[in-house]
Amino acid sequence: MSWGNRSVWLEFVFLAYPSKPEPRALAFLGASLVYTWVITGNVLIMVAIQTKACLHTPMHYFLGSLSGVEIGYTAAVVPHLPANALRAEKTITLLGCATQMGFFIRLGGADCLLLASVAMNAPRWHEKESEWKPAHIRAPLFA
Secondary structure (H helix, E strand, O other): OOOOOOOOOOOEOOOOOOOOHHHHHHHHHHHHHHHHHHHHHHHHHHHHHOOOOHOOOOOHHHHHHHHHHHHHHHHHOOOOOHHHHHHHOOEEEEHHHHHHHHHHHHHHHHHHHHHHHHHHHHHHOOOOOOOHHHHHHOOOOOO
């Protein structure tokens, strides 16, 4: 008979959260406000692009897609932070951590691909809008 630890680890404990009630409430409020601002800002960007006819260009559709992806990867991570700030036992299961990490990595990769696509196609969109300008005289896209 062999002796040893045969337990299985099924959850992680967060040690960085404050244990006193005042900092926990402040952490909850801060994380909730930032999350609300990020989601609201990205939804407003998407709504503005869909409702304004002058924003129906490929560049703005990519910007709307970037906002949608940012909503997704923000929603994959941030809601767990305020929830754990208020709970006494601050844990996440192994499956929950793997799922959260999988969504975050995939949506972050999609964000990188969309940004690369925007960067590759930006000069072409500017040429189609009004008149052709040489590359060194082009106005910045986000001015």
